[in-house]
Every structure is written in C-alpha cells, then in structure tokens.
Amino acid sequence: MVNESTLLASTKAEWIKFRTVRSSMMGVILTFVLIIGLGVLVSSLERSHWSQVSNLRQATFDPVSSSLVGILFGQLAVGVIGTLFITSEYSSGSIRTTLTAVPNRLRLIASKLFVLFATLLVVGEVVCVAAFLIGQRIYFGVVPTASLDNGAVLRSVLLAGVYLALLGILGFSLGLIFRQSGACISLFVTLLLVVPIIGFFFPQSWQNDFQRFEPSTLGQSMFSPSAPSNSFGAWSATIILTAFVGVVLLIALALFERRDAGAVT
Amino acid sequence: MIKIDHLTKRYGGTLAVNDLDFEVKPGVVTGFLGPNGSGKSTTMRIILGLDRPSSGQATINGQRFANLKDPMREVGALLDAKAVHPGRTARNHLRALAASNQIKRSRVDEVLDFVGISSVADKKVGNYSLGMSQRLGIAGALLGDPGILLFDEPVNGLDPEGIKWIREFFRTLASQGRTVFVSSHLMSEMAVSADEIIVIGRGKFITSGSIDDLTKTAKGTVLVRASDHDKLASAVALHHGVVHEANDNGLIIGDLTSDEVGQIAFDVGIAVFELVPQRASLEEVFMDLTADSVEYESHSSGTV
Ligand SMILES: Nc1ncnc2c1ncn2[C@@H]1O[C@H](COP(=O)(O)OP(=O)(O)OP(=O)(O)O)[C@@H](O)[C@H]1O
Numbered sequence: 001m002v003n004e005s006t007l008l009a010s011t012k013a014e015w016i017k018f019r020t021v022r023s024s025m026m027g028v029i030l031t032f033v034l035i036i037g038l039g040v041l042v043s044s045l046e047r048s049h050w051s052q053v054s055n056l057r058q059a060t061f062d063p064v065s066s067s068l069v070g071i072l073f074g075q076l077a078v079g080v081i082g083t084l085f086i087t088s089e090y091s092s093g094s095i096r097t098t099l100t101a102v103p104n105r106l107r108l109i110a111s112k113l114f115v116l117f118a119t120l121l122v123v124g125e126v127v128c129v130a131a132f133l134i135g136q137r138i139y140f141g142v143v144p145t146a147s148l149d150n151g152a153v154l155r156s157v158l159l160a161g162v163y164l165a166l167l168g169i170l171g172f173s174l175g176l177i178f179r180q181s182g183a184c185i186s187l188f189v190t191l192l193l194v195v196p197i198i199g200f201f202f203p204q205s206w207q208n209d210f211q212r213f214e215p216s217t218l219g220q221s222m223f224s225p226s227a228p229s230n231s232f233g234a235w236s237a238t239i240i241l242t243a244f245v246g247v248v249l250l251i252a253l254a255l256f257e258r259r260d261a262g263a264v265t
Numbered sequence: 266m267i268k269i270d271h272l273t274k275r276y277g278g279t280l281a282v283n284d285l286d287f288e289v290k291p292g293v294v295t296g297f298l299g300p301n302g303s304g305k306s307t308t309m310r311i312i313l314g315l316d317r318p319s320s321g322q323a324t325i326n327g328q329r330f331a332n333l334k335d336p337m338r339e340v341g342a343l344l345d346a347k348a349v350h351p352g353r354t355a356r357n358h359l360r361a362l363a364a365s366n367q368i369k370r371s372r373v374d375e376v377l378d379f380v381g382i383s384s385v386a387d388k389k390v391g392n393y394s395l396g397m398s399q400r401l402g403i404a405g406a407l408l409g410d411p412g413i414l415l416f417d418e419p420v421n422g423l424d425p426e427g428i429k430w431i432r433e434f435f436r437t438l439a440s441q442g443r444t445v446f447v448s449s450h451l452m453s454e455m456a457v458s459a460d461e462i463i464v465i466g467r468g469k470f471i472t473s474g475s476i477d478d479l480t481k482t483a484k485g486t487v488l489v490r491a492s493d494h495d496k497l498a499s500a501v502a503l504h505h506g507v508v509h510e511a512n513d514n515g516l517i518i519g520d521l522t523s524d525e526v527g528q529i530a531f532d533v534g535i536a537v538f539e540l541v542p543q544r545a546s547l548e549e550v551f552m553d554l555t556a557d558s559v560e561y562e563s564h565s566s567g568t569v
C-alpha cells in the first residue's frame with residue numbers, strides 16, 4: 001500500500017511546499033502575535049485591576065487559562081494555516097501537479113498531515129509555554145501564579161498546544177472537503193465562535209448537555225488545570241476532540257479518494 | 266507505451282470520452298488532434314490518474330498510473346502551465362517535485378537551465394508570463410528523465426522562437442526512443458510537429474495515421490475553366506460530381522479527379538482552357554474529418 005521510502009519522500013516534498021509559501025509563515029507569526037499579545041494584554045489588565053476584583057472572582061481565578069486566553073483568536077490562525085495548506089492547491093490548480101507526482105492519494109494526505117501536525121504541535125507548544133511563562137511573570141507579586149512544576153498545570157499548558165495542532169487538522173479536513181478557502185474559513189469561525197454564542201440562547205438544560213461538546217469548550221477543558229463546571233475533564237476532552245477531528249478527516253479522505261481531481265472547479 | 270483501452274468518461278450528462286481505444290508508441294511524436302471540447306484533456310487527465318474513468322482504462326507500460334512508484338521517473342506531463350502555486354518560486358516548486366520522487370537536487374538546476382529560466386528561477390511563479398510558465402511546466406515534466414511525455418496544447422503562449430524550440434525538442438525526445446504524446450486542436454501544428462496523428466471528435470476515435478495518410482484520404486477539388494460552364498455542370502452532375510461553385514471564372518468540382526473532369530469535357534465537346542486539381546489544405550482535411558463531431562460550432566451568418 002503505502003511504501004516507506006516514498007512516504008518519506010512525499011513528506012519531505014510537503015515540508016518544502018509548506019515552508020516556501022508566505023501564507024504558512026504569516027499564519028505562524030500571526031499565531032504567536034495573537035496568543036502572546038492577547039495574553040500580555042489580558043494579564044496586565046488582570047494585574048492592574050486585581051484590587052478591584054470581587055472576592056469570589058479572586059478565589060476562582062485560574063492563572064493558567066487566563067494567561068492562555070489568546071488561544072480564542074490564535075485558534076483561528078491555526079485553522080487558516082490548515083485550510084490554506086490544501087485549498088491553495090485547489091485555487092491555484094497545483095493539486096494536479098501534486099497528484100501527478102504523488103498519485104497515491106492516501107500517501108499524499110498522510111504526508112501533508114504529518115507536516116501540518118508536527119509543525120503546529122511545535123508552534124503550539126512553544127507559543128503556549130511562552131504565553132504561560134510571560135503571563136506568570138506579569139502576575140508575579142500581585143496576582144496568584146501557577147508553576148509548571150505542578151503536574152496539572154504542565155498538563156494544561158501542553159494540552160493547549162495539542163488543542164491548536166488538532167484545530168489545524170480540523171481546518172485542513174474542512175479544506176479537503178470544500179476545496180475552497182472562503183467557505184472553509186467561515187465555517188471554521190462559525191464552529192468555534194458563533195456556535196457557542198447561539199448555544200447561549202438555548203434553555204439552560206439543553207446548554208448543559210450541548211455546550212460541553214463544542215470544540216471551544218473542549219479546548220477550555222483541555223487547558224484548565226481543574227475542569228470548569230459542566231464540562232469534561234482534560235483527558236476526556238482531548239479524546240472527544242480528537243475523535244471529532246478524526247471523523248471529519250475520515251469524511252474528507254473518503255471524498256478525496258473518490259473525487260476527480262483534475263477538473264478545474 | 267501508453268495504452269488506452271475502451272476508455273469512457275462521463276461528467277454528469279456529458280459524455281466527454283466515448284469508448285476510445287488506441288496506443289501511443291515510443292520513438293515517434295504522436296499528435297492528439299481534435300476540435301475544442303473533443304476530450305483530449307480529459308483523456309490525458311485519466312492517463313495521469315487525476316480523473317477516474319467511467320469505464321475502460323488507461324495504462325502506462327502495462328500499469329495504472331496510480332500504481333507507479335516514482336511516477337515522474339516514468340511519465341512527465343504538462344497539462345496546465347498555470348497549475349503551480351503562484352506564491353512559490355520556480356526553484357522551490359521544482360525542488361519539492363524532485364523530493365517527492367527521490368530525484369537528486371542537482372537535477373533541478375539542470376532542467377531550469379535547459380528550458381532557459383535559470384535567471385528567473387528565484388522569482389515567484391505568479392509573476393511569470395504564460396510562456397515562462399510553459400517552460401517551467403516543461404522543466405517539471407523533464408525532472409525525472411521519463412521515458413513517456415504528455416503535453417496538452419504545449420505551444421499555447423509560446424512565441425515563434427519558443428514554438429520552433431519546442432518542436433525540435435519533441436523530435437529530439439522521440440529520437441531518444443521516448444514516447445511523446447502531444448495534443449492540439451490545430452492540424453497545421455500537428456503537421457509540422459507530429460509523425461503520427463490520432464484524431465478524435467466528441468470523445469470518439471475518428472482516424473489515425475501519418476499526415477500523408479490523412480491528406481490522401483481527404484478528397485480534393487478540381488478547378489476548371491471551359492467554353493460552356495452550364496453544359497459542363499450538367500455533364501458533371503451526370504457522373505456524380507458535385508459542383509461547389511460556379512461563376513464566370515470557372516467551376517469548382519468535387520468528388521471527381523482532374524482526369525475524370527477532362528474526359529467528361531472532351532466527351533461532351535467542350536473546350537477546356539484551364540484544369541487545376543486542388544489538394545485539400547490541412548485545415549480542410551481536419552474539418553472534413555471532424556465535420557460531424559464539432560461540439561462548439563460558430564455560426565458566421567445572422568445577427569447575434
Ligand atoms: N470537470 C468537468 N465537468 C463537466 N464537464 C467536463 C469536465 N471536464 C470536461 N468536461 C466536458 O467534457 C468535454 C471534453 O472536454 P475536454 O476539456 O477534454 O476537451 P478538449 O479536447 O481538451 O478541448 P480543448 O481543445 O478546448 O482543450 C467537454 O464537453 C467539456 O465540457
């Protein structure tokens with residue numbers, strides 16, 4: 001089926017392709033700017049307003065997730081990186097050149113996924129650890145801080161990176177299904193930012209059952225040291241999100257295997 | 266060798282390729298000729314495994330394209346010169362292709378040099394002219410030094426010098442024993458660049474052979490100027506000739522040879538002043554062959 005040496009070769013090729021277009025590099029930079037920038041902004045505000053914050057909020061304050069708040073927007077950047085990695089092949093028509101070089105479609109997607117996941121995982125871990133450390137540095141002396149020496153804190157910060165990498169794969173899978181950047185990016189934003197807002201208008205009982213399955217809530221569970229109310233624990237959330245992304249990816253793969261790739265859409 | 270085996274392809278209600286069956290042999294340049302929309306690009310996409318056939322199959326040296334291990338080492342193709350990410354440089358584009366088929370990196374510089382775009386190799390492909398993109402596409406096709414090459418309308422966008430260059434290049438490739446398969450919708454192009462021609466129309470096989478074979482089968486006409494055109498026209502009609510045109514300058518007669526027309530004139534006692542056999546032009550031969558299968562016919566008369 002998929003030969004080892006050729007899998008390595010096509011993965012090398014996809015790595016060259018990934019890093020030689022501006023959109024991937026811009027996306028990575030944007031991820032850093034959003035996550036670290038928003039983290040610095042929110043942490044600084046938290047520190048300067050700390051004395052005015054209610055006792056209840058002070059008691060439930062989580063220095064981990066609040067330093068990682070930039071993920072709210074950073075997740076959109078990784079989604080776009082993932083989407084463009086495949087939709088740009090369709091918009092430019094280069095998918096035809098790619099497939100004449102690597103006609104085994106399963107192998108092609110495996111190579112692309114490998115490059116995307118590995119890159120986003122490294123980016124995600126680096127940016128999340130950095131945002132966390134910078135946040136704690138800002139809190140230091142005024143606001144309670146957390147340390148990576150604590151197992152639950154370390155897990156949260158590392159799973160935050162995994163969350164970003166998984167969302168990149170989700171963006172990629174949607175891209176493979178719809179083959180069109182604009183539609184995919186809108187859908188991605190809807191799924192992550194609009195659906196939670198809509199859920200807000202549903203009856204409370206419904207909200208409780210529904211909200212914890214939303215990707216953004218699952219993410220929240222993944223990067224909180226203790227599970228927020230009405231949501232899954234960190235590991236369960238990781239498994240559910242992985243399964244969710246896996247299903248979308250499988251649908252994308254099945255379509256990609258079947259569809260003609262030559263025609264200009 | 267490329268083998269097309271009872272290949273049929275439907276897109277929804279459109280029958281793009283209809284039971285095509287032919288072989289493309291090594292050592293010669295084979296032209297793939299047909300009017301617009303006749304299914305040339307579709308056939309080539311199926312050969313390359315991009316589109317799935319509805320029935321039948323296309324094989325490369327007996328194997329389906331998708332089963333080739335490093336396909337660029339066996340088949341080089343240029344379907345659409347613009348099918349490259351516009352934000353990537355030519356060199357990076359070729360480097361990625363080379364890496365995917367385990368081709369050594371030095372080969373990238375060789376092919377860039379060969380097609381003459383080394384000086385712009387580090388510029389983004391999106392800024393390339395069509396001719397430059399075409400050359401980059403050819404560089405990509407040659408990267409794996411393949412024994413089989415496919416080009417879909419390769420002269421599009423090339424200047425006269427480029428066209429001359431590419432024709433000689435096809436000849437060279439064929440003389441090295443490679444299989445060279447080139448599509449075009451222009452008979453005149455095929456006449457100068459191809460040794461063998463396969464003609465299709467509306468997805469169906471029409472005929473194949475050398476240019477000479479094809480022109481021989483096409484019927485020419487005879488121009489005749491004589492003492493009595495009306496009388497000659499009736500006599501010709503009796504012998505199953507067709508009068509295409511008649512005026513004071515003479516008659517243009519089809520379906521008869523010049524010998525036959527001369528003999529008829531003699532038999533009915535008409536003096537012949539001029540008798541000129543007219544060989545059909547290449548474009549006429551082509552139009553004649555594909556007359557029943559032109560998909561997008563233009564209507565020259567009438568208002569729009
Ligand atoms: N993806 C597609 N979806 C629907 N119809 C298609 C598709 N691709 C091709 N066709 C149709 O199939 C037929 C053959 O098209 P094809 O592009 O193969 O012709 P062609 O010989 O290459 O024409 P041209 O000389 O214009 O390049 C046309 O009627 C075309 O409209």
Ligand SMILES: [Mg+2]
Binds near residue numbers: 305306307417
């Ligand atoms: Mg075509």
